[in-house]
Amino acid sequence: MSFEDKSPMITNNGDSQSSIAGKVLENLNALIVFAKVAETRSFTDAARMLGLTASGVSKAITRLEQELGVRLMHRTTRSVSLTNDGSSFFERCSHILSEIEEAEAALNQTQSAPRGRIRVQMPVGFGRRVIVPALPGFIERYPDVVIDGELSDRIVDLGYEGVDVAVFIGVPADARLIARKLCNLRFVTCASPDYFRVHGEPQTPDDLERFRCLAYVLPQTGRYRDWHFEKNGRTFAKTVSGPLNLNNTESLLEAAISGAGIAMISTFIAADAIRAGKLKVTLRDYATVGPQVSVIYLPNRNLSARVRVFVDFLARLVPPNPPWDQILEPECNR
Structure with missing residues (x-):
């Protein structure tokens, strides 16, 4: 039976039998760990981002696989990859975690100013000449936001590398990304x-x-x-x-x-x-x-308060008729 076939079994009296949905809801942290490993394809990188040990991450994935009764990942000494069931599960987990993140972001917006860390990648020239000189004004306005910036001309995989926002020149190859034109x-x-x-x-x-x-x-x-x-x-x-x-x-x-x-x-x-x-x-x-130059980000980060204000900041930074033109x-x- 594939992962998709294992839907919850509900009795006539409304009681849920031991189902995948019930087990998953009992351990939301396992979903977070699994999603981070799926994004980074690395137990070590996922552990570093989550503040855990690599062995702790590995054990969490093993327990999750045992609870679900399916193998989610192929493991070798050099790489981690998703099985077919793992890919299906990751897609559903991403939607679940996205909804939770957006709900949390909406709640935080009503309670406090944007806060947290933003990982940003930008081309060297455009970053140095246009964006970086304006960043002091942004961090002065949002003192609780930390920007980790990378200036490089490489193409990044936002989900795989855990990058929140990138400034991209051209048309992004990944149609899932949200792109907001700057100029x-x-x-x-x-x-x-x-x-x-x-x-x-x-x-x-x-x-x-x-x-x-x-x-x-x-x-x-x-x-x-x-x-x-x-x-x-x-x-x-x-x-x-x-x-x-x-x-x-x-x-x-x-x-x-x-x-x-x-x-x-x-x-x-x-x-x-x-x-x-x-x-x-x-x-x-x-x-x-x-x-075209665009700021791009993943759909599940769309309503994050810190990402939203940073994207708005970039959009305001470049006027319709830039002075350099x-x-x-x-x-x-x-």
């Missing part, structure tokens, strides 16, 4: 004024083949990021690279400022250098709208 990236093609003085400027994107260009290396794939352009309603992309290609936008900015060549850089990264005259924009008429406007309009 769209805009890019500028630019180089130092000295570079253009010596080598001239491209008049069209096709001219870039005659110039020394600096490409951004995508950390996930090692490929070069395409340069996107738009003209007369037509959007097109070019694969551009040169003798120097980097996987960090701040370093790409410094290389362009030093005269190493032409780069395509996000406006929020390049704006200060352009205003200071360290970089000059070219191919301005070919600029196009880039990928104003460098794309004609100089007479700035």
